[in-house]
Amino acid sequence: MCMKRMLISGNEAVAYGAIDAGCRFYAGYPITPSSEIMHMMAKLLPEHGGVFIQAEDELAAINMLIGASWAGLKAMTATSGPGFSLMQEGIGYAVMTETPLVVVDVMRAGPATGQATKAAQGDLMQARWGRHGDQYLVVLAPESPQEAYDLIIEAFNISESLRTPVVFLSDEFIGHGREVVFRKDPEEIQLVERRRPSDHEPLFGSDDPRIPPPMPRLGDGYYVLVTGSTHNEYGYRDVHSFETHYRLVKRLKEKIWGNIDKIFKYEVVGDPEGAEKAVVCFGSTCRSAKEAIEGMDDVVLIRLITLWPLNYDLLRKLLSNVSLILVPELSLGQLIYDVQQVVDSDVKVIGVNKVGGGVPIYPSEIKEALKG
Amino acid sequence: MFSIAYLGRGGQGIVFAATITAEALYEKGYYVAQLQNYGASVRGGSVLGYVVADNKPIKNPFVEVFDVMIALHEEGLKRWKCLVEKSKKIIVDEKLVKSEVSGAIKVPLSSIAEEEGVYQALNLVAVRLAFKVLGITGIDEVMDKLLKNRKNYDLNKKAYMIGKEIVIFRDFGTE
Numbered sequence: 282m283c284m285k286r287m288l289i290s291g292n293e294a295v296a297y298g299a300i301d302a303g304c305r306f307y308a309g310y311p312i313t314p315s316s317e318i319m320h321m322m323a324k325l326l327p328e329h330g331g332v333f334i335q336a337e338d339e340l341a342a343i344n345m346l347i348g349a350s351w352a353g354l355k356a357m358t359a360t361s362g363p364g365f366s367l368m369q370e371g372i373g374y375a376v377m378t379e380t381p382l383v384v385v386d387v388m389r390a391g392p393a394t395g396q397a398t399k400a401a402q403g404d405l406m407q408a409r410w411g412r413h414g415d416q417y418l419v420v421l422a423p424e425s426p427q428e429a430y431d432l433i434i435e436a437f438n439i440s441e442s443l444r445t446p447v448v449f450l451s452d453e454f455i456g457h458g459r460e461v462v463f464r465k466d467p468e469e470i471q472l473v474e475r476r477r478p479s480d481h482e483p484l485f486g487s488d489d490p491r492i493p494p495p496m497p498r499l500g501d502g503y504y505v506l507v508t509g510s511t512h513n514e515y516g517y518r519d520v521h522s523f524e525t526h527y528r529l530v531k532r533l534k535e536k537i538w539g540n541i542d543k544i545f546k547y548e549v550v551g552d553p554e555g556a557e558k559a560v561v562c563f564g565s566t567c568r569s570a571k572e573a574i575e576g577m578d579d580v581v582l583i584r585l586i587t588l589w590p591l592n593y594d595l596l597r598k599l600l601s602n603v604s605l606i607l608v609p610e611l612s613l614g615q616l617i618y619d620v621q622q623v624v625d626s627d628v629k630v631i632g633v634n635k636v637g638g639g640v641p642i643y644p645s646e647i648k649e650a651l652k653g
Numbered sequence: 654m655f656s657i658a659y660l661g662r663g664g665q666g667i668v669f670a671a672t673i674t675a676e677a678l679y680e681k682g683y684y685v686a687q688l689q690n691y692g693a694s695v696r697g698g699s700v701l702g703y704v705v706a707d708n709k710p711i712k713n714p715f716v717e718v719f720d721v722m723i724a725l726h727e728e729g730l731k732r733w734k735c736l737v738e739k740s741k742k743i744i745v746d747e748k749l750v751k752s753e754v755s756g757a758i759k760v761p762l763s764s765i766a767e768e769e770g771v772y773q774a775l776n777l778v779a780v781r782l783a784f785k786v787l788g789i790t791g792i793d794e795v796m797d798k799l800l801k802n803r804k805n806y807d808l809n810k811k812a813y814m815i816g817k818e819i820v821i822f823r824d825f826g827t828e
Contacts, residue, residue, distance in 0.1 A: 288679040313693070397693050458714060459675055459687040565715075572713040639690040641715040 284463040291426035291455035292359075294462045295385055296321030298433035299357050301465065303472055304383070305331035306356040308345035310338050310364060313397040314453040315387035318359035339364040343371030346382045350375075351507060353498035355437055359385035362404055363394060365411070372446050373412030374509045376533065379485065379493065381440040381475055383433070385449040387456040388611075390637045399639035400453035402564055403612035408448040409589045415530040417537040419443070419544055420589035422450040422564045426460045432586065438473040439544060443536055444493040450588065452611065454565040454641060478503065486514025486528075490535035538590050546586035549599065550574065556581035558651055559603040561596075561620050563588055566609050566642050573647035580651060585616070597623040607650050609633035609642045629653065654711070657783045658703035658722040658740065659776070660729035664696035666776035667725070671702030673799055674780055678706045680795045686714035699729035701736075721786050723779045725762070727751050742786060744821070758821060765815060774805070774812030781816025793817070 289297070295318050299307075307322040309315075319335070326333040332349070336342035339360055346356040360368060365386045375382055388404045390396040408420045421436050423429040429451055440447040478484060478495035484505055487494050494514075497503040506516040511526045519525040537544070550571055553559075560570045560582045567584045574580045583599055585591070600606060600623060608617040614632040621630050633650050635642050657674055661667040668689045675687035683706040692698035705714050722740040724730050726749050730737055737743060737754060747759040762782070766775045777800075784792055793813075800809045 288676060288685065398691055454688065454714075457689065459672070459685075460711065460714070461679065461684045568713040569715045572715075643715055643717045644713065645717060 284465055284469075287462050287464055288459055289426065289462050290317055290457055290459045291423070291429040291451060292317035292387065292457065293321050294426040294430040295359065295433050295449070295451065296325060297462075297464055298430040299383070299437070300325050300329055301467065301470055302355065302434040302437035303474075304355045304357045304437060305329065306346065306349035306354040307331070307358065308334040308336045308342040308349070308356075309358045309360065310336050310342055312361045312364045314389055314400075314456045315359040315361045315364075315385065317456070318385060318387070322357070339367035340371065343368040343375075343384070347371060347375055347378070347380050350380045350382050351499050355381070355441065357383040357385065359387065361387050361389045361397075362391040365404060365407065369407075369411040372418070372448075373414065373416055375446040376412065376416045376418055377509045378507050379444040379496070379533070380446065381444050381496075383436050383440055383447050383449055385433075385451060388450060388452040396637055396639070398453065399637060400565070400641070401611045401636050402450075402452055402566065403615065403636065404450060405563075405588060405612070405615040408450055415534065417534050417590065418445050419447045419537065419587070420450060421447060421546070421586060422588050423455060423586075424565055424567045424584065426455060426458060427462050429455055430462050430464065434470060434472075435546075438471075441475045442473045442493070443540060443544075444475060444496055445537065450564065452565055453639065477501075483514035485512055485516050486532065490532040491539035493536055541590050541592055544587055544590060545592040545595070547592075547595075548584040548586065549581065550584070551578075551581035553581045553583075553599045554602060555579070556603055558605045558607070559583060559600055560607045560609065560647065560651075561585070561600075561616065562609050563616060564611075566611055569642050569644045570607075570609055570647050573644035573651070577651070588616075591619055593619070593623055596620070600624050600628075603628065605629045605631070605651070605653055607631050607633055607647060609647055611642065612636050654705065654707040655787055656703060656705045656716045656719045656721075657787065658701065658719040658736070659725070659779055659783075660699070660701050660722060660733060660737070661725035661776075662728040663691060663694055663698045663700050665700070665725050666774075667691075667700040667702045667729075670776040670780050671704055673777075673796070674783065675704045676799050677792055677795045678704065678789075680799070681792060683707065684710050686711045688714055697728075699726075699732040701729055701733055721783050723783055724750050724754070724757075725775060725779060730754065744782065744786070760819060760821065762819070765819070766812060769811065769815055771808055771812035771815065774809050777809050777812040778816040778819075781813045782819055785817060785819070786821070
């Protein structure tokens with residue numbers, strides 16, 4: 282084992298991770314606080330035989346990703362809130378056409394232009410629900426530059442194995458924070474590649490919805506129509522019948538939720554059996570929370586690494602013994618709704634909310650809130 | 654674990670001070686975390702840059718109490734009052750920080766830098782002073798290498814070494 286030690290930002294870590302995951306296409310439009318990902322990809326991709334394009338805007342970028350992915354490349358873009366909003370239509374198209382790609386959203390304070398240089402976690406709901414229609418994808422969130430590196434590789438693996446877009450929710454603290462990151466040796470990294478079709482397999486359907494259909498490359502010789510309109514298992518448009526549409530969206534939903542055991546990642550600090558209080562968090566905020574609960578035997582911390590699909594049953598089980606739950610978020614509160622959903626009404630669920638100005642939630646604030 | 658914070662105004666090189674501090678400590682073998690808070694403009698507005706260093710991986714970079722904070726401008730002070738007040742050692746520039754900060758030591762950093770013709774590199778005077786106040790030794794060689802890789806080596810090096818000469822007559826545990 283020979284890991285390379287580097288002092289880099291979370292944004293740079295994402296770029297290195299993407300390269301190590303086999304990403305060979307990047308299209309994007311610069312936006313604070315995500316731009317360093319683009320700078321790094323512009324430098325790294327040509328060195329690795331990949332393609333880098335600075336697109337004219339975010340709409341073009343996301344659509345270029347779809348084309349590149351169908352051409353057989355692992356593709357990524359990075360943006361922040363305003364650009365993420367612009368990409369939603371394309372991401373929805375990628376869900377419908379089952380196009381693997383990774384979209385990094387380095388969250389800043391919003392809505393609209395908001396505060397470009399200040400961290401926030403307010404894009405959680407948009408990452409899950411930003412598209413119209415019945416659509417499901419995967420949302421992951423790292424807590425540090427090191428995890429940004431490790432988890433982006435996982436994001437590509439999930440994207441490839443399920444033929445789905447994956448949204449990667451970073452934030453300004455992670456993106457611009459520079460820390461010591463260990464880059465893995467290529468031999469240490471397990472990569473997943475999308476399955477290619479054998480002769481007559483349907484390319485948009487499977488008997489078991491949990492198993493995604495195979496995906497050919499454009500130019501491989503398959504007669505395939507890639508369409509955002511409702512289509513049957515062979516890709517033929519059917520914009521009339523109930524059965525085809527229902528079967529398609531049901532399968533696309535099942536493809537994500539039916540694989541929850543494989544996708545759902547989380548970390549537990551402390552003992553959920555013995556704890557009376559809990560902290561539920563995601564992203565950089567968890568680092569303050571972990572410091573806050575050090576030495577507190579009656580508190581359990583649950584850090585959600587996968588934010589979507591969310592394993593509600595597991596969360597319910599982990600929180601079944603506590604009477605007070607804190608949900609610290611760099612927003613006015615979005616994750617808190619999930620927590621409220623899984624506990625009885627007599628459990629006190631308190632949000633610790635702070636957003637704007639680039640001020641983190643400090644351990645002392647969580648300690649104070651834990652007093653109830 | 655120890656932490657160093659620089660506070661000032663956009664254009665003073667506060668982020669660079671934090672960047673090079675982090676790099677020097679990293680080269681010395683520490684685990685480091687560097688964070689900064691700044692606005693969208695290139696000049697003006699408050700800027701906070703800080704570094705946390707430890708012999709083991711850093712669990713939480715969101716520090717509330719800094720071991721040393723050096724404030725080079727009034728602008729940042731007001732905004733980060735809560736952090737300034739909690740800092741264990743606070744050094745403020747005598748001329749550029751006009752308000753009274755309780756417990757702070759006033760040092761004529763900018764006046765000295767101006768006299769010596771290195772006002773542009775005031776940030777590096779602060780970096781060396783921070784190392785000195787925290788008693789971090791054997792770091793000049795590393796810094797020299799880092800400065801050599803960048804523009805304006807002579808100016809930066811001169812400013813950096815001035816920081817070493819500044820003597821603070823207070824129980825600050827200097828080198």
